[in-house]
Each structure stands twice: as structure tokens, then as C-alpha cells.
Amino acid sequence: MELPVKTSEFLKQTGEASAFAGRFFKEAFRPRYEIAEFTRQCFVIGYKSFPLIGLTGFIMGLVLTIQLRPSLIEYGVESQLPAMVGIAIVREIGPVITALIFAGKIGSSIGAELGSMKVTEQIDAMEVSGTNPFKYLVVTRVLAATLMLPVLVMLGDAISLFGSYLGVNIRGVTSFNLFYTQVFDVLAFGDVLPAFIKSFFFGFAVGIIGCYKGYYSAKGTEGVGQSANSAVVVSSIVIFIIDLVVVQITDLLNLN
Amino acid sequence: MAKKTVNTIKLGVFVLSGLLFLIVMLYMIGKNRNLFGPAFVLKAQFENVQGLVPGNNVRFSGIQVGTVKRINIINDTLIEVVMLVDDKMQQIMRNNAIVAIGSEGLMGNKVVNISPARSPAPFVTKGELLSSRKVLNTDDMLQTLSKTNQDIAVVAAQLKIAVQRVNNSAALWAILNDETLPQNLRSAAANVQQATARAAIVASDLQSIIGSVKNGKGSLGAVLTDTSFAVSLHDAIEKIKGVGDKADELAVSLNSVITGVKQDYNTGRGPVNALFKDSSMVVSISKSLDNIQKGTDAFNQNMEALKHNFLFRGYFRKLEKQKSKENRQGFAAQ
The missing domain is CATH 2.40.30 (Elongation Factor Tu (Ef-tu); domain 3)
Incomplete structure (x- = not known):
């Protein structure tokens, strides 16, 4: 029985990506470590993404607060606005929105960068010159993405909460002291830690998919564009799937 | 591939600030x-x-x-x-x-x-x-509320019955519909008011009477307050007592008289004994009575003879006529 081309292609890609991830773990824990390149990637992936993440986070906090206010007024719990926005941002909006923006910015840039290197045969040249291209290109990028996204999520949360504080003060008057007291009063470890842990997985997914798409890019200029595009699309979908799985696990563990 | 400049200080600040926020959040x-x-x-x-x-x-x-x-x-x-x-x-x-x-x-x-x-x-x-x-807790409150509700339901049912009875009562509605009632009530109220006013007057009169009684005015006042009256009352009572004593004495002497009469009767002395015990006297009295009867008979005959006498006959006939006329009138009346 022949599988449809698309299905077999999907299964083939899944298998290849899994093997790629396995190879990453194999290479990552084996010396020698490309510390300088890793730091550079951290700077590029983490620090350079911060303005974008900060801006989107700020706007999300502000908009969410303004949008929630009428509904809360309807139920007469306007005073719970900081608590509600705090929970929403820390648990879900912060990690997921940050990860999606991150996938758009970093996933596409990794896919395009590695794809063009593949197309211009720089990867092959590296291999010939005795440098392990996988270690130098893939491991550093994936590790940087995995470790930088949680930091970005935390900062994004902070900026979102600040945006939310401004949003609360557009229509009402709440001191900053009262605002953060209310926010931290409702937050529990069960809200922060699962969100923090899942952002590592988001970062890893964005990094590994971007690298895989670039590393196995088709030849030609078209292939570069395709790998950049599919890196963003697939990593976005994977982010949601991971989110779904994590929510099931935290629910099972009674961390909700 | 152009090497990008790496600012490790900026990267360090970035990473540390992220971790700092995490730590602050967890600490809070x-x-x-x-x-x-x-x-x-x-x-x-x-x-x-x-x-x-x-x-x-x-x-x-x-x-x-x-x-x-x-x-x-x-x-x-x-x-x-x-x-x-x-x-x-x-x-x-x-x-x-x-x-x-x-x-x-x-x-x-x-x-x-x-x-x-x-x-x-x-x-x-x-x-x-x-x-x-x-x-x-809320459950207890709800239980109490449910009991209260049941009670209210019972009360409401009875209230409903009462209202229905009131609704169906023709007499009550007649009273309510009676338009003269307010006026009657008003006049009754006015009467009550008058009565009260009179009662007030009576009360004040009574009060003044009592006041004057207290002050010894009028006969009652005299009775209650005059000491000389008390003295004369005392005298009168003394006299009544004296009369009573004399009556006692009278009864005693009456008693002695009766005792004397009784003794006379038993011993055969005095007129009482003669009246009750002397048989010759009874015979003479009986003879006297016989004589009186004979005399009366003779007089009767004389009278009968007198009726038939022409001088008196007209008078007697007139008498009979009048009598029979009265009898007829009596029948007619019955």
C-alpha cells in the first residue's frame, strides 16, 4: 500500500527532524565547545530580539487590560483587573506570544542563514576545512535559542505587567504598590514555574526547527525562502502543540 | 559571513535582568x-x-x-x-x-x-x-432559608384563604361600598366627642363635689365631717337601744299575763275558765241563739208580706227589670 506523497513526506521530515534533534544532543555534550560562537549567538538571538519582544509585550499588556475592563465592570469586579491580567500574562500570554514573535524573528533568520550557507556550499567547505559545521552552526544556535527565550519571556512578562499597570491607570487610579501587591497575591509557584519551564521547550523547538529547515534546505534561491518560511510556520505550530501538552501535564500534576 | 560585534556587557545585563525578574517574582x-x-x-x-x-x-x-x-x-x-x-x-x-x-x-x-x-x-x-x-457555612444558611421558605409558603396559603374569604364576603363589601358610612362614622365620632366632653364636665362636677365634700359642705359633707352630727347620731342610737330594752320588758310582762291566764284556765277561776269550761253557760248561749233565729224567721215573714203589699210592689218590680237588663248587657259584651 502506497502512502500519499504528502503523508510520506510529512513522516520523512518528522523522522529527519527527530534524528536531527538526537544528533544535537549527541554533539552538544561532546567537547570541544564553541563558547565564543555561542556567546555571539546569545547576543544576536537574545539581546537583539529584546526591543521587539519588549514592544509586543508592552502592547499586549496594555491592550489586554483595556479589553478586559468592560467585562470585569459588568461583573462588578473591576478591582480584580490587576490580578486577572497578571495571571493571564504570566501563565499564558507572556510565554506564548513571546515564543511566537521569537519564532517569527529568530526561526526565519536561522532558517534563511543556514539555508543560504547550504546553498552557497559554505557548510560543505567548513566540513572540508576540519570544522564540525553541526557543532559550530547548529548546537550554538539551538542552545542560545533554548536559553535566551526564557530570559526574554521573563522580561516580556515584566514589561507586559508594566503596560498593564498603565492600562489600569487609563480609566482608574491604582498605585503601583497596590498593583504589584494584587498581582503577586494571586500568583503562585504553580503559575510561574510551568510557564518558565515551557519557555525552554519553546526556545528549543524554534532553534531546532529553524536549524533543521536551513540545514536541509533545497538548492537554489527558492529553497532559502522556503526553508525560512517553513521554519516559522512549523515552529509556530509546534509551540502551540507543546503548550497543549504542557497544560495537560500541569493539569494532571494539579499545578493549575 | 561578516562577524557581528558582540557586546558581552549588554548580553550580561540582558540575561541578569531576566533572571532578576524571575527571582523577584518567585521571592514575592x-x-x-x-x-x-x-x-x-x-x-x-x-x-x-x-x-x-x-x-x-x-x-x-x-x-x-x-x-x-x-x-x-x-x-x-x-x-x-x-x-x-x-x-x-x-x-x-x-x-x-x-x-x-x-x-x-x-x-x-x-x-x-x-x-x-x-x-x-x-x-x-x-x-x-x-x-x-x-x-x-453556606449550606447551613441555605437549610435555614429553606425552612423559612416553607413557613412562608404556609403563611401565604393561609393568607390567600383569608383574602378569598374577605373577597367573597358580601357583608364586608356592602359595608365598604356604603357611602353613607363615612358620614355616620363622622357623626358617631362627633357624638363620641360630645359624650366625652360631657363626661369631662361630669367628671369635673364630680371633682368639685368631692372637693366640697372634703371641705364639709352639703349634707353628705356634714355627715362625713360634722362632729356634732356624730354626737346626735350617737344619742339617737342610744335612744333606739333604750326602746329596745323597754320592748324587752313589755314582752316579759306580756309573758307573765299569759301565764296568769293559763293558770286561771287550768284552775277554774276567772271569766276565761267560765267561757271554756262552764257547760251551763254553753246551754244558755245555745238557747239565746235559738231565740235569735226564731226572731229572724219571723222578721223574714214580715218582710215577704211587705213585698206583696201594693205600696211597695212597684219598687220591687223596677228592681227586677234593672237586674235582667244588666244580665243581657253582660252577654252581649261576652
Whole structure:
């Protein structure tokens, strides 16, 4: 029985990506470590993404607060606005929105960068010159993405909460002291830690998919564009799937 | 591939600030949950913890002082709540404080409220069991409400019957529809008012009479207040008493007279004895009576002869006619 081309292609890609991830773990824990390149990637992936993440986070906090206010007024719990926005941002909006923006910015840039290197045969040249291209290109990028996204999520949360504080003060008057007291009063470890842990997985997914798409890019200029595009699309979908799985696990563990 | 410049200071600041926010967030949560400060254990026992779970807040007089650490079931009617309370409270809380389970707002999380008893007692010690108070929970309230509802239903049913009876009562509606009633009521009220006014006058008159009686005016006043009257009354009573004494004496002498008569009768002396016991006297009296009868008969004959005499006949006939006429009139009347 022949599988449809698309299905077999999907299964083939899944298998290849899994093997790629396995190879990453194999290479990552084996010396020698490309510390300088890793730091550079951290700077590029983490620090350079911060303005974008900060801006989107700020706007999300502000908009969410303004949008929630009428509904809360309807139920007469306007005073719970900081608590509600705090929970929403820390648990879900912060990690997921940050990860999606991150996938758009970093996933596409990794896919395009590695794809063009593949197309211009720089990867092959590296291999010939005795440098392990996988270690130098893939491991550093994936590790940087995995470790930088949680930091970005935390900062994004902070900026979102600040945006939310401004949003609360557009229509009402709440001191900053009262605002953060209310926010931290409702937050529990069960809200922060699962969100923090899942952002590592988001970062890893964005990094590994971007690298895989670039590393196995088709030849030609078209292939570069395709790998950049599919890196963003697939990593976005994977982010949601991971989110779904994590929510099931935290629910099972009674961390909700 | 052009090498990009790496600013490690910027990267360091970026990473550290991210971690700092994470740490601050975790610390704030931990501080709220009382995980970091030194704490000691207090216990309380309840019949029903109403959904309290470990991690719920413990409040002392409304201030957050700790969290619920554990909930143990001791037996089927006793549940022990183990609380973790800030060490600083050891110098504040007394061991007669009372523990109750409440909730944050109407529908909020459960909290443990510790309230101080206003009487002196030593400070709490670690692991001490505090006394607990049962508070009303929503179920109890709803049960009471349901009972009240049933009562209200019964009352409403009876009220309905009463209203129906009132509605169906023609007499009441006639009274209500009677338009002259208000006027009657008004005039009745006016009458009552007049009567009251008169009663007031009467009362004031009475009052003045009583006043004058008190002051010794009028005959009643004299009776009540005049001392000379009392003296003469006393005299009169004395006289009545004297009359009574004389009557007594009279009765005694009457008695002696009767005794004398009785003795005469028995002994055969005096006229009484002659009247009752002398038989010759009876005979002469009987003879006298015979003579009188004969005389009367003779007179009767004389009278009969007189009737038939022509001189008197007209008078007697006239008499008979008048008599028969009266008899006829009597019949006609009957």
C-alpha cells in the first residue's frame, strides 16, 4: 500500500527532524565547545530580539487590560483587573506570544542563514576545512535559542505587567504598590514555574526547527525562502502543540 | 559571513535582568506564601473544614500571618488543621485565641481566621492546639432559608384563604361600598366627642363635689365631717337601744299575763275558765241563739208580706227589670 506523497513526506521530515534533534544532543555534550560562537549567538538571538519582544509585550499588556475592563465592570469586579491580567500574562500570554514573535524573528533568520550557507556550499567547505559545521552552526544556535527565550519571556512578562499597570491607570487610579501587591497575591509557584519551564521547550523547538529547515534546505534561491518560511510556520505550530501538552501535564500534576 | 560585534556587557545585563525578574517574582510569591521567613506550627481541630486546602491563608485579626500546611483527618468527626505561622506572631498571639474558617469574600478562597480573645492568657507555644469555633457555612444558611421558605409558603396559603374569604364576603363589601358610612362614622365620632366632653364636665362636677365634700359642705359633707352630727347620731342610737330594752320588758310582762291566764284556765277561776269550761253557760248561749233565729224567721215573714203589699210592689218590680237588663248587657259584651 502506497502512502500519499504528502503523508510520506510529512513522516520523512518528522523522522529527519527527530534524528536531527538526537544528533544535537549527541554533539552538544561532546567537547570541544564553541563558547565564543555561542556567546555571539546569545547576543544576536537574545539581546537583539529584546526591543521587539519588549514592544509586543508592552502592547499586549496594555491592550489586554483595556479589553478586559468592560467585562470585569459588568461583573462588578473591576478591582480584580490587576490580578486577572497578571495571571493571564504570566501563565499564558507572556510565554506564548513571546515564543511566537521569537519564532517569527529568530526561526526565519536561522532558517534563511543556514539555508543560504547550504546553498552557497559554505557548510560543505567548513566540513572540508576540519570544522564540525553541526557543532559550530547548529548546537550554538539551538542552545542560545533554548536559553535566551526564557530570559526574554521573563522580561516580556515584566514589561507586559508594566503596560498593564498603565492600562489600569487609563480609566482608574491604582498605585503601583497596590498593583504589584494584587498581582503577586494571586500568583503562585504553580503559575510561574510551568510557564518558565515551557519557555525552554519553546526556545528549543524554534532553534531546532529553524536549524533543521536551513540545514536541509533545497538548492537554489527558492529553497532559502522556503526553508525560512517553513521554519516559522512549523515552529509556530509546534509551540502551540507543546503548550497543549504542557497544560495537560500541569493539569494532571494539579499545578493549575 | 561578516562577524557581528558582540557586546558581552549588554548580553550580561540582558540575561541578569531576566533572571532578576524571575527571582523577584518567585521571592514575592514565596513571601506571600510564607515560605522563607522563620515560622512555627499551630494546630486547630474542626468538625468540617468546608473545603480548606493546604496553602490557604491564615489571618490573625485580618492580617496575613501564615498558611495552612497540612490537613489531617483524625477520625470521622475531627479534622486537624496544621498551620505555619510567622515566628514574629509568637510574641503577639495568646493561647486563648479562637480559630475559625472563613472565606475571602462571598465566593472566594477559604481562609483560617484567628481572632484574639479579650482576656489575659500566656503567649502561644510551638505546636499548640488552639480552640476553634464553628461558623455558619453556606449550606447551613441555605437549610435555614429553606425552612423559612416553607413557613412562608404556609403563611401565604393561609393568607390567600383569608383574602378569598374577605373577597367573597358580601357583608364586608356592602359595608365598604356604603357611602353613607363615612358620614355616620363622622357623626358617631362627633357624638363620641360630645359624650366625652360631657363626661369631662361630669367628671369635673364630680371633682368639685368631692372637693366640697372634703371641705364639709352639703349634707353628705356634714355627715362625713360634722362632729356634732356624730354626737346626735350617737344619742339617737342610744335612744333606739333604750326602746329596745323597754320592748324587752313589755314582752316579759306580756309573758307573765299569759301565764296568769293559763293558770286561771287550768284552775277554774276567772271569766276565761267560765267561757271554756262552764257547760251551763254553753246551754244558755245555745238557747239565746235559738231565740235569735226564731226572731229572724219571723222578721223574714214580715218582710215577704211587705213585698206583696201594693205600696211597695212597684219598687220591687223596677228592681227586677234593672237586674235582667244588666244580665243581657253582660252577654252581649261576652
